Amino acid sequence: MVRTTAAVGAKRADAVRNIERALDAAVTCLSARPSATMAEIAKQAGIGRVTLYGHFASRTELVDAVVARVVERGDEALAQVDLDGDPRAALERLIRNSWRLVDEARTVVAVAEAELPPERIRSLHDSPAARVQALIERGRDDGSFRDDTPVTWQIAVLHQVLHGAGAEVAAGRVAPADAPDLITATVFDLLDRR
Template identity: 55%
Template sequence: MARAEVTPARRADARQNIEKILGAAVACLGRKPDASVNEIAQAAGVGRMTLYGHFATREALVEAALRRVLEDGDAVLEDLDLDGDPPAALRALIESSWLLIAQASAVLEAAQATLPPERIRELHAKPELRVHDLIRRGQAEGAFRDDLPVEWLAGVLFHLMKGAAADVVRNRLDPADAPRYLAETVLAAYAGPRAGV
């Protein structure tokens, strides 16, 4: 009987530890892509053995951290209506998810040094497709420039978000201003020569 009572408590502790480790991994890798397992364990408030009990290798931990930030970003995108006017949809996407996407980009740097490229492409496929579909629709409707490839335009969006996040960390940008600055900059870049830019 005592054994049945201990098992759920252990499972709850294990879940808590996993959440703490993943949160610390996302934060540490977001600041420093080559953060060590020791640094992540310290930030999580757990020992190395506890961390390795859940994630056998640094590679497994980096993949789990990347998956976490992508899932968080995807959850935000799923709740957004991206079917309306493409510039309005793009503005809504930026305003609601810029920080999560920027954080995913920072963790992506760690993943690129650790995981095989095909695995990274697999993990990015779903969120990337949403952004690419929005850009393609904007191009088809004449709202976005079509003289540059979709992949390039999406890359511009992601790089600007990452830069904005870095500026926020360095206190060069007020986080309250970032979504508006990003939306105005990206929409101007996407308008291109068709809109007289």
């Protein structure tokens, strides 16, 4: 039997919908229970396990796709943050918006850190890191931020502080409402000229 272009296009559209449903279900399941299985994710998505495995050969591959999606959507949101003007004020706006995204995705991020290689997690954060780097470099150039430590170190510490705050909130040692102020104070202790 010859398949028509319309039939192939419909199947592709169906496959795209299944992938989207699987990713949405994975976020929901992994946020509720980090050890959620592929079977649980397929059930939540309303698709069969065979269909889920047809799109994602393993749980690790699915987790990778989920994190890539979460980071991409977060990057799109952060692109809307006004980074003009005073670098210090701009960085504070960026930190507060970044924290909101990290807080929303902290369980998924913890799953990713347990299942994906560190270099993959770093590569997924390349675009957000570039935005932070440009802002910190602008602050270094105008004297707002110290320039006696490598900018790559400053970015790495900021990243770790954000995700460390997520872990502290998850452990119940820091209230979510307190985290942005703690993160900002810690980062500016790192960046402020001595």
